[in-house]
Amino acid sequence: MLLITCPHCGQRDESEFAYGGEAHIARPLQTDQLTDQQWGDYLFMRKNPKGVHFERWNHARGCRRWFNAARHTVTHEIIATYKMGEPPPAVSK
Amino acid sequence: MKSKYSIFSLARNALDYHENWTEAWRSPEPKPAYDAIIVGGGGHGLATAYYLAKLHGLTNIAVLEKGWLGGGNTGRNTTIVRSNYLWDESAFLYEHALKLWESLSQDLNFNVMFSQRGLMNLAHNLHDLREIQRRVNAIRLNDIDSEFLTVDQVRQICPILNFDPKARHPILGASLQRRGGVARHDAVAWGYARAADALGVDIIQNCEVSGLRVANNRIQGVETTRGYIAAPKVGCVPAGHSSVIAAMAGLRFPIESHPLQALVSEPVKPILHTVVMSGAVHVYVSQSDKGELVLGAGIDAYTSYAQRGSPHILEHQLGSLTELFPLFSRLRFMRQWGGIVDVCPDASPIVAKMPVEGLYFNCGWGTGGFKATPGSGWVFAYTIAQDRPHKLNEAFTLERFSHGYLIDEHGAAAVAH
Numbered sequence: 001m002l003l004i005t006c007p008h009c010g011q012r013d014e015s016e017f018a019y020g021g022e023a024h025i026a027r028p029l030q031t032d033q034l035t036d037q038q039w040g041d042y043l044f045m046r047k048n049p050k051g052v053h054f055e056r057w058n059h060a061r062g063c064r065r066w067f068n069a070a071r072h073t074v075t076h077e078i079i080a081t082y083k084m085g086e087p088p089p090a091v092s093k
Numbered sequence: 094m095k096s097k098y099s100i101f102s103l104a105r106n107a108l109d110y111h112e113n114w115t116e117a118w119r120s121p122e123p124k125p126a127y128d129a130i131i132v133g134g135g136g137h138g139l140a141t142a143y144y145l146a147k148l149h150g151l152t153n154i155a156v157l158e159k160g161w162l163g164g165g166n167t168g169r170n171t172t173i174v175r176s177n178y179l180w181d182e183s184a185f186l187y188e189h190a191l192k193l194w195e196s197l198s199q200d201l202n203f204n205v206m207f208s209q210r211g212l213m214n215l216a217h218n219l220h221d222l223r224e225i226q227r228r229v230n231a232i233r234l235n236d237i238d239s240e241f242l243t244v245d246q247v248r249q250i251c252p253i254l255n256f257d258p259k260a261r262h263p264i265l266g267a268s269l270q271r272r273g274g275v276a277r278h279d280a281v282a283w284g285y286a287r288a289a290d291a292l293g294v295d296i297i298q299n300c301e302v303s304g305l306r307v308a309n310n311r312i313q314g315v316e317t318t319r320g321y322i323a324a325p326k327v328g329c330v331p332a333g334h335s336s337v338i339a340a341m342a343g344l345r346f347p348i349e350s351h352p353l354q355a356l357v358s359e360p361v362k363p364i365l366h367t368v369v370m371s372g373a374v375h376v377y378v379s380q381s382d383k384g385e386l387v388l389g390a391g392i393d394a395y396t397s398y399a400q401r402g403s404p405h406i407l408e409h410q411l412g413s414l415t416e417l418f419p420l421f422s423r424l425r426f427m428r429q430w431g432g433i434v435d436v437c438p439d440a441s442p443i444v445a446k447m448p449v450e451g452l453y454f455n456c457g458w459g460t461g462g463f464k465a466t467p468g469s470g471w472v473f474a475y476t477i478a479q480d481r482p483h484k485l486n487e488a489f490t491l492e493r494f495s496h497g498y499l500i501d502e503h504g505a506a507a508v509a510h
Binding site (some may be wrong): 046 | 334336337345346347348349350394395396397399403404405438494495496497
């Protein structure tokens with residue numbers, strides 16, 4: 001069980017949270033000019049790194065707010081959590 | 094040359110206390126170049142090598158495995174084999190695999206202990222009943238065996254289920270694929286390895302690929318921990334690490350890697366004679382020939398490459414098991430483990446040529462790749478040898494995530510992952 005620090009509520013058990021996948025994927029503007037491949041890239045393609053992953057979590061059974069986390073996908077260490085809208089912290093891969 | 098396994102070789106080796114069995118496959122040093130390289134020595138990769146050598150005459154090939162054979166998802170699954178898929182593309186692919194399973198032990202001269210003990214999917218509500226009947230009919234239209242069972246028929250096959258009509262998820266019926274069942278997972282890797290090796294394939298363990306060398310949009314070879322190996326064709330079957338290998342060629346994949354946990358109980362006398370799956374309660378369980386109950390959990394929500402997951406997933410799984418089989422509540426569990434599954438958004442695999450010439454990927458099998466092992470290797474070998482997909486895998490492209498022709502098999506996973 002991961003211990004996740006919600007930026008609003010503090011440290012809680014993983015079972016209070018819902019996972020939201022890769023963070024910082026901006027929906028393309030000018031949608032009428034996108035090729036199918038660009039749409040596919042936005043919708044489906046993911047970094048899925050072996051290392052530090054920037055990802056979204058929702059404190060679903062707590063404050064119900066979304067936030068971001070930097071988590072290592074091999075050690076599962078949560079290096080940082082930060083509020084939505086904040087830039088990702090600089091972390092070594 | 095290796096001797097054929099038979100009752101006579103068993104008797105002959107018994108006379109000298111089984112001390113003189115020869116190795117099942119060689120462990121050669123990698124050559125500087127091959128006609129083709131398969132990256133990943135799990136069941137799918139070894140099957141690919143075997144069919145390349147056997148059916149397409151490509152014998153100057155190597156299988157590179159970063160650890161030991163079958164140490165990834167091949168050795169970490171719940172060994173269930175079935176072909177009861179809804180959509181035509183999947184149905185034909187998995188049915189092709191199932192037909193290969195039926196003669197695999199004879200083909201490989203290696204007992205993969207394929208046991209067609211039947212496989213039930215339970216219905217727990219009106220929607221389940223309708224959906225199961227729809228699937229049974231769709232599957233039968235594809236000439237694949239499938240039948241609908243009433244509650245009484247389910248009770249005859251598996252009387253230990255919780256048939257209490259007041260249960261939270263009462264059993265209202267089931268679908269049954271009699272040709273479904275289980276196989277011995279390790280034997281699949283070993284059998285394919287031994288048979289491929291006998292045809293001249295070099296199987297190189299402890300050889301991790303660290304880079305793909307590409308020039309002029311054409312694959313040149315692979316960088317490994319045991320040096321550079323050149324090849325005009327490279328087929329990648331890296332399962333959980335698909336995105337990592339794809340990134341080495343500058344490709345982005347629609348794949349996310351998640352832990353999927355499974356566990357086995359202490360061995361008990363035969364009690365469960367078929368495979369039971371339930372989507373609503375989320376259970377898939379069978380009993381191994383050693384007597385252990387083998388069951389799988391759902392995937393952990395987060396992405397991971399760690400081959401372990403969170404304990405609350407297992408707690409949830411055991412709750413589901415005892416809801417469906419109250420008498421299992423006193424069983425103790427012996428082992429638990431996790432594998433890293435490469436999940437595509439439509440829960441269907443990618444078995445295709447890549448935009449880089451000479452590069453092929455077979456990945457994205459997600460939570461259900463074991464059952465497809467022979468068919469997956471068979472179509473992938475065809476794709477590599479002919480440089481074009483076989484009719485059976487032509488829909489399973491990477492490009493479907495651009496043009497939108499997805500093969501949505503989330504429902505066919507039989508349990509929700």
